[in-house]
Amino acid sequence: MAFNINEMRSQLQFGGARQNLFQVDISNPANSDGDRKTRFMCQAAQLPGSDLGVIPVFYFGRQMKLAGDRTFAEWTVTIMNDEDFLIRNAMEEWSNQINRLQRNVREIGPGYKSQATVTQFGKDGTKIRTYDFNGIFPSNISPIELDWSTTDQIELFQVTFQYDYWSVGKVGQTGDAGGD
Numbered sequence: 001m002a003f004n005i006n007e008m009r010s011q012l013q014f015g016g017a018r019q020n021l022f023q024v025d026i027s028n029p030a031n032s033d034g035d036r037k038t039r040f041m042c043q044a045a046q047l048p049g050s051d052l053g054v055i056p057v058f059y060f061g062r063q064m065k066l067a068g069d070r071t072f073a074e075w076t077v078t079i080m081n082d083e084d085f086l087i088r089n090a091m092e093e094w095s096n097q098i099n100r101l102q103r104n105v106r107e108i109g110p111g112y113k114s115q116a117t118v119t120q121f122g123k124d125g126t127k128i129r130t131y132d133f134n135g136i137f138p139s140n141i142s143p144i145e146l147d148w149s150t151t152d153q154i155e156l157f158q159v160t161f162q163y164d165y166w167s168v169g170k171v172g173q174t175g176d177a178g179g180d
Contacts, residue, residue, distance in 0.1 A: 004078070017128070021121040024077055027114045028092040034087035041087055042158065044078035045118055048166040050130055074160050075116075081144060081155035088141075091159050096136045112136050115150060116161070117169070135164030 024042040028035055053068025079087055097108035106112070117131040140160040 007033075015123065017120060018123060021123065023118065023121070026077075026116040026118070027092050027093050029111055029114045030108055031090040031098040034090035035041075041082065042079045042116055043080050046075065047118060047120070048075060048133065049073060050166070056086045056145050068144050072163060072165060074139065074162055075136070076160045078156055081157055084177060086155060087164070088144075091138055091141050095141060113164070131171030132167050132169055133161070133163045134163040134167065136168050137163075 007042065022045065023039050023167055024045050026035065026038050026042075049072075051071050051073070053071065055066040055068045057064045070176075079091075081088055094108075098106055098112045102164055113135040114137070116136050118131045118133075120129045120131075122128045138159050139162045140158075141157040142160075144155050144157045
């Protein structure tokens with residue numbers, strides 16, 4: 001039946017997942033000092049997406065579309081900066097060990113890639129789903145804006161990561177969309 005609020009309500013059995021009930025864990029292979037603090041200071045992130053490429057094949061002027069290769073967009077997190085600069089320093093060190101600012105060399109070796117996990121929580125505090133990012137490394141650390149006219153705000157910065165792929169962890173009953 002169209003426009004029936006009771007039908008809509010019956011489909012939203014759990015009251016909807018909340019955007020603000022999440023936690024991010026990032027393992028930094030160059031400097032783990034900020035790893036524990038990241039889960040508290042990461043203010044924003046995203047659950048991952050992916051794109052499945054399309055291969056157009058033409059036959060007598062007609063286009064047929066075939067599934068192509070999967071690609072993964074970059075992943076960006078927003079972090080609150082504390083006066084100890086612990087997380088910012090760790091991210092800068094990770095990036096700098098991948099490619100030094102002045103000498104243009106890599107010091108971290110082939111182990112510069114790492115993992116991150118985003119955990120989505122239910123309203124009762126239980127873990128309902130996790131996404132594991134595999135082969136991540138920071139490709140951009142944003143500037144921190146400074147402004148004398150800004151009051152009552154904590155500094156924020158973003159870190160953009162590249163990664164090889166994501167997978168869905170085995171938590172709750174939310175399925176295995178990101179399986180092998």
